[in-house]
Amino acid sequence: MLQTFYSDTILDFVTLRDGETKLGEHVQTIHNSKNVVEEIQESSAKFIILGVPEDIGVQMNYGNAGAHTAFIPALQALLNTQQNQFCNGNDILILGYLDVLNEVIDFNPKDKVKGNELLKKLDTELSKWVTIIIQSGKIPIVIGGGHNNAYGNIKGLSEAIEDAANVINLDAHTDLRKLEHRHSGNGFSYALQHGFLDKYFMFGLHENYTPQYIFDFIHNNINLEYNMFEEIAVYQTTSFENEMQRALQFISDKEFGIEIDLDCIQYFPSSAMTPSGFTPEQVRRIIHFFGKHKNASYLHICEGAPSLSNEKLATKQVGKFISYLITDFIKANTN
Numbered sequence: 001m002l003q004t005f006y007s008d009t010i011l012d013f014v015t016l017r018d019g020e021t022k023l024g025e026h027v028q029t030i031h032n033s034k035n036v037v038e039e040i041q042e043s044s045a046k047f048i049i050l051g052v053p054e055d056i057g058v059q060m061n062y063g064n065a066g067a068h069t070a071f072i073p074a075l076q077a078l079l080n081t082q083q084n085q086f087c088n089g090n091d092i093l094i095l096g097y098l099d100v101l102n103e104v105i106d107f108n109p110k111d112k113v114k115g116n117e118l119l120k121k122l123d124t125e126l127s128k129w130v131t132i133i134i135q136s137g138k139i140p141i142v143i144g145g146g147h148n149n150a151y152g153n154i155k156g157l158s159e160a161i162e163d164a165a166n167v168i169n170l171d172a173h174t175d176l177r178k179l180e181h182r183h184s185g186n187g188f189s190y191a192l193q194h195g196f197l198d199k200y201f202m203f204g205l206h207e208n209y210t211p212q213y214i215f216d217f218i219h220n221n222i223n224l225e226y227n228m229f230e231e232i233a234v235y236q237t238t239s240f241e242n243e244m245q246r247a248l249q250f251i252s253d254k255e256f257g258i259e260i261d262l263d264c265i266q267y268f269p270s271s272a273m274t275p276s277g278f279t280p281e282q283v284r285r286i287i288h289f290f291g292k293h294k295n296a297s298y299l300h301i302c303e304g305a306p307s308l309s310n311e312k313l314a315t316k317q318v319g320k321f322i323s324y325l326i327t328d329f330i331k332a333n334t335n
Helices: 007-011 033-042 056-060 071-079 101-106 112-135 147-161 187-193 212-219 229-234 240-251 280-291 314-334
Strands: 002-004 047-052 092-098 139-144 165-170 197-205 224-228 256-261 296-302
Touching: 002 033, 033 092, 033 112, 047 071, 047 112, 047 314, 056 112, 056 147, 071 092, 071 139, 071 314, 092 112, 112 139, 112 147, 112 296, 139 147, 139 314, 147 165, 147 187, 147 256, 147 296, 165 187, 165 240, 165 280, 187 197, 197 229, 197 240, 212 224, 224 229, 224 240, 240 280, 256 280, 280 296, 280 314, 296 314
Parallel strands: 047 092, 047 139, 139 296, 165 197, 165 256, 197 224, 256 296
Antiparallel strands: 002 092
């Protein structure tokens, strides 16, 4: 399922200019697909980029298809970022992507049995590579895809550290829906059920889109905590800065993952685009704030769906913003 990128493939994405150096000219790649694990272990790169271009889980959760279209634009924007005193391509290895594109194109969301089968296969493959990367002393940066892939990330981190992991999730939704067929709305439910998730902080939930049964479930579990978008941005009963501090205090006692669902950003092309949400700058601040902590163990950016926008520039803009988040995380974790 893993399709690796080689150096010549990477350079095809890079627009060269005299007197300038792009990250894509210096990022590391796999040389031999038969020795991927060994090359990851021996690489001097600290950050490993892995794409999961699919929207099966999104469609299974009644969301809009299109999340499979974000990875390549994000990669292209990242590779064309300037290499300078702030960011060094040598710190990055572009691993490749988990190839389920044929299944995505032909997928019928009404076929729950087939969808379940595909997502469980994806869960297994993603968690395997996240575990390998973390056990190699590296940090995975996973670009989705749907938020169903949070399960594979959490499982991979948990198995790497041999303990249940903590997570901060910037999201309009809890993704703690019922334990039914696998989809983008219950990745965290299954991670809890299977013992991979310990403390879970949900940052920026929307009052209008969180069922009461989920609030009841959260209130009965001391390892689950949250804040509401409305109390930060509308009622202003607390501040963005205070909530970041509170969330970090809750999850930073052990290794934690950073989950970013792009549907939390106002008018951002995503599977559940919202007219009311955080600004791009606030999301960048979240990445920087949590990314600089020593226990930050992975970054997952998901649900971007440029194909949903009618604007011609949407694909480039989505890719460019995701690349900002990637470099923000790398800079925070490096300095």
